[in-house]
Amino acid sequence: MIDCDMHRRVLRAGALAVVAFSWLASTVWSDETRRIAFSFDDAPRGNGPLLSGSERTKTLISGMARAGIDGAAFFVLTQSINQQGGGVARLRAYEEAGHMLANHTHTHPWLRHTDPAAYLADIDRATEILDGFDNVVPYFRYPYLDEGDTRDKRLAVVAGLEARGLQNAYVTVDTYDWYMQALVNEAVEAGHRMDMDRLRDVYVDVLVETIEFYDALAVETLGRHPDHVLLLHENDLAALFVEDLARVLRKDGWDIIPVAEAYADAVAGERPDTQFNGQGRIASIAHAGGASPRELVSPWEDETNLRAEFLANGLLPEEESSQ
Ligand SMILES: [Zn+2]
Numbered sequence: 176m177i178d179c180d181m182h183r184r185v186l187r188a189g190a191l192a193v194v195a196f197s198w199l200a201s202t203v204w205s206d207e208t209r210r211i212a213f214s215f216d217d218a219p220r221g222n223g224p225l226l227s228g229s230e231r232t233k234t235l236i237s238g239m240a241r242a243g244i245d246g247a248a249f250f251v252l253t254q255s256i257n258q259q260g261g262g263v264a265r266l267r268a269y270e271e272a273g274h275m276l277a278n279h280t281h282t283h284p285w286l287r288h289t290d291p292a293a294y295l296a297d298i299d300r301a302t303e304i305l306d307g308f309d310n311v312v313p314y315f316r317y318p319y320l321d322e323g324d325t326r327d328k329r330l331a332v333v334a335g336l337e338a339r340g341l342q343n344a345y346v347t348v349d350t351y352d353w354y355m356q357a358l359v360n361e362a363v364e365a366g367h368r369m370d371m372d373r374l375r376d377v378y379v380d381v382l383v384e385t386i387e388f389y390d391a392l393a394v395e396t397l398g399r400h401p402d403h404v405l406l407l408h409e410n411d412l413a414a415l416f417v418e419d420l421a422r423v424l425r426k427d428g429w430d431i432i433p434v435a436e437a438y439a440d441a442v443a444g445e446r447p448d449t450q451f452n453g454q455g456r457i458a459s460i461a462h463a464g465g466a467s468p469r470e471l472v473s474p475w476e477d478e479t480n481l482r483a484e485f486l487a488n489g490l491l492p493e494e495e496s497s498q
Contacts, residue, residue: 209390210430211403212437213239214346215413216279216316218249219256219265223356223411224363232265235414236272242421246433249409250279250316250344253304270310275434277314277344278302286317287324291331298339312435314344320406322452329450344434345456346406347442348389350382351476356410358485367492375416377488379423381475382407386424388473389457396461402432402440406455 215235222228239247249269256262266276281300284293298315305311315336322343323329336343355378362369386405393401407413421431442456447463451471458471474480485491 208430209400209403209428210432210437211348211386211405211424212432212434213244213247213405213407213417214250214316214344214434215247215407215409216250217252217255217283218269218276218409219251219259219262220409221255221259224360225411226414228259229261229265231409231411231414232268235409235417236268236274238414238416238418239274239421240272242418242431244417244421244431245273246435247274248312248314248344248434249274249276250314251276251301251305252279252283253281253301254283256304266308270308273310275310275312275314276305276308277312277316278305278341279316280318283318285319286321286328286332291323291328291335294332295335295339298335298341302339313341314434314438315341316344316346317452320346320349320453320455322450324450326448326450342438342443344438345404345443347393347401347403347455347457348386348405349453349455349458349473349476350385350406351478351481352378352382352406352410352412353408354478354481355381355485356408356412358482358491359412362485362491365492367490370489371415373488374412374490375419377484377490378412378416379420381481381484382420383423383427385473385475386429388475389455392461392471393457396457396464396466397442401442401457402437404434404437 219228219232223231226234249266251266256266259265270276278298278301280297281304282297284297286294323332359369359374386403390400390403393399424431442460445456445460447456447459449459449463451462451468452459454471454476461471462468482491
């Protein structure tokens with residue numbers, strides 16, 4: 176009996192040690208190995224204010240190579256392939272650099288403004304065009320992250336995607352990188368001289384803070400750091416500063432992983448029953464769990480805040496500040 180009791184005590188101490196060790200390991204693991212993948216919507220976009228389309232593709236590919244970003248995904252708007260000079264060559268360049276192409280519809284419709292049949296037909300048109308490329312993965316990224324304004328519509332498209340073998344290429348980090356690019360377009364059109372170092376710092380800081388916002392929301396909602404998918408657009412800012420963004424993320428303890436690896440996360444199997452999808456999958460899960468929408472949007476997903484930040488950093492013409 177004594178032996179047996181002692182044995183039990185030893186076992187219990189052993190079990191406690193295991194629990195303590197796994198708690199410690201999970202703390203260390205979660206703090207040191209947060210992971211994020213990069214995705215770029217609306218490729219191939221036309222000429223920007225700072226780079227032509229083909230310059231942008233070259234700059235983005237070389238920036239990602241220097242930053243060690245592999246297996247990024249480009250969500251292709253297929254109607255742009257012929258509208259933009261060299262569209263096919265640019266998409267081939269992304270493939271040849273080891274990145275993936277995927278479906279973002281042919282004409283970029285809002286699901287809320289169309290019906291499921293027309294929407295799925297637009298997706299099919301994009302699929303046919305993408306068939307001509309080599310490194311295409313069966314992912315679908317909803318334009319505007321709009322998965323439908325009614326439950327019936329949402330479920331009809333979900334069923335349509337499943338029938339086509341397409342996976343919802345959700346994001347976990349929604350960003351307003353497109354609005355920062357719009358502010359740059361506005362400044363350059365007004366003849367404003369851009370301080371490129373300032374622009375880089377604002378772009379990187381805003382995105383890093385947005386990533387931290389959604390990671391904190393994930394920890395609160397899921398109790399862990401999931402593998403994240405970052406939403407960016409194929410724009411001038413991404414091409415010029417992707418390397419700087421990656422450097423800061425690495426310094427903060429992030430690993431950058433291929434998109435396919437991020438989509439192996441358990442979050443991919445979640446089916447939050449909500450029409451609140453515009454801020455990405457983590458926010459949808461939190462909303463389906465009862466969180467209020469206003470807690471689920473980063474302060475940097477706000478045009479007023481971003482414009483004020485650009486003005487404060489001299490990235491817009493002075494006269495704008497009197498408005
Ligand atoms: Zn888009």
